[in-house]
Amino acid sequence: MKRVIGAKEKEVACMGTLTNNLHLMMDSFYNPTAERYKILCEAKAFPSDQYAFASQVRAHGLDPSTAILEVFPREGEYSLREEDIMEIIAKEGSSIALVLFSGVQYYTGQLFPMQNITQKAKEQGCICGWDLAHAVGNVPLSLHDWDVDFAVWCTYKYLNSGPGGIAGIFMHEKWNNIQLPKFAGWWGHELSTRFQMPPTFSPIAGAQGFQQSNPCILALASLLGSLRVFKEAGMLTPVRERSLLLTGTLEKLLVKSDYFVFLDQLRQLYPQAGSGKPGFTIITPADPDQRGAQLSLLILPAESGLMHKIFASLSDYGVIGDEREPDVIRLAPNPLYNTIHDCEQAAQYLEQAFKLIGA
Structure with missing residues (x-):
């Protein structure tokens, strides 16, 4: 999996479902303040993402109508222009807590310039995450090298794991000692002592520490079969x-x-x-x-x-x-x-x- 998305081993975890993982990552990385509280995203993001953004904003006592900043295509156009995204980040950057776009937009099929957007967000002090549901297994990704803070995805689209297939998360290694799991589960405990059943949670370093429950072995098997095909094809x-x-x-x-x-x-x-x-x-x-x-x-x-x-x-x-x-x-x-x-x-x-x- 790490070779598919361009990540290091402990930056990736196969776990949960897409929206559940999005909530876990936003709960850790969306930390609004009085000055920096907005979420920047594309207009008409996938509905589940829209619901997650709105509910996370409300959980912090904020109003989605003012805290969620959407980028719309120009009149008569369907895709977003890179310069328009960059302009909004530059203009609103000091008020943006989180930049969170789709890697590939589900409705239009637009592939966003992920590296450029991530870099621009970082220049403005924003956290940058990505929903890669339609990007993983579809286009080359280099999340670690692009300095992406976090990403989430499912595997039942271009990774061919089948409906309900296990999802995944990425968290850059620079956050390993800063963003520790808030909602601990047995499967995220250090493997060396996991089966000793200790009473105190000791998370695996990195993304894998966010794992909570033993995943479905059939879901893992279907994903493994698909990833082997990718490997045989040359990635x-x-x-x-x-x-x-x-x-x-x-x-x-x-x-x-x-x-x-x-x-x-x-x-x-x-x-x-x-x-x-x-x-x-x-x-x-x-x-x-x-x-x-x-x-x-x-x-x-x-x-x-x-x-x-x-x-x-x-x-x-x-x-x-x-x-x-x-x-x-x-x-x-x-x-x-x-x-x-x-x-x-x-x-x-x-x-x-x-x-x-x-x-």
């Missing part, structure tokens, strides 16, 4: 190279569709919700360095209900993506098992789906 460098090839190929095929609409045409062709002829655009950044495997297709016209019909048709053809309300279908060719032919079929069946609904 993230060749996996990322193939991912760029597959996603780039899929994008080129989709852009050739008779139903594809370029982003700069949206306002002209779809001046209001529900109007305009059926089609789709891609809201994931076109720059391969700003995305992972995922392409988010915005089905048009927006708020027409057409997305559900297209998604159902794709599913009937065996194209397994997923739907995100109200109008997005996410397609992500996985470099470990998808092929160029799969991308060709996905593009072909999307075209056919539009034709079947009479578009």
Whole structure:
């Protein structure tokens, strides 16, 4: 696992679930003061993250409407610009306690410039953490070298461990003697004396000390099987190279569709919700360095209900993506098992789906 995310051994722990781990890390690292109390995040973060941010803020007696600072895309855009994020950190830095973005945004598929954001946050004295649910196993990560304070993730997406698979945390080693576990559990006790059942908790140094309970062995086995496949494939460098090839190929095929609409045409062709002829655009950044495997297709016209019909048709053809309300279908060719032919079929069946609904 440490080789997948770029960390040292005791900086990583396989444990718990994503949101539970997020709460554990925020409970340790979000320490608001009268002057520095805000949480900076992307607008429309994954709902579970939004709920966690709001509940942590309320637990400190603060108001989420003033303590949570969201960065929105510019009007008419779907992704965040790096310069806008940097500007807000520079402007609001003295009031920001915690910068906490997604590594890859679940809805748009945008890969954030994690190293640059982390560095800028540190320059302003902010703690910087990351939700890597859609980034781990998808893009190369160097959390230790980037000086990330903490990160959390699940393993059932690009690490292929299956629904409910065990999650994980990262905590930089510089915090080992500062951020000790507040909520102790037997599994976080030093291994050398764990089975002596001592009455006093002595945590393992680093992230592993935050472990609380014996993990499910079946969940660990499924993750181990997946990690062995990554190792056999040569880890993230060749996996990322193939991912760029597959996603780039899929994008080129989709852009050739008779139903594809370029982003700069949206306002002209779809001046209001529900109007305009059926089609789709891609809201994931076109720059391969700003995305992972995922392409988010915005089905048009927006708020027409057409997305559900297209998604159902794709599913009937065996194209397994997923739907995100109200109008997005996410397609992500996985470099470990998808092929160029799969991308060709996905593009072909999307075209056919539009034709079947009479578009």
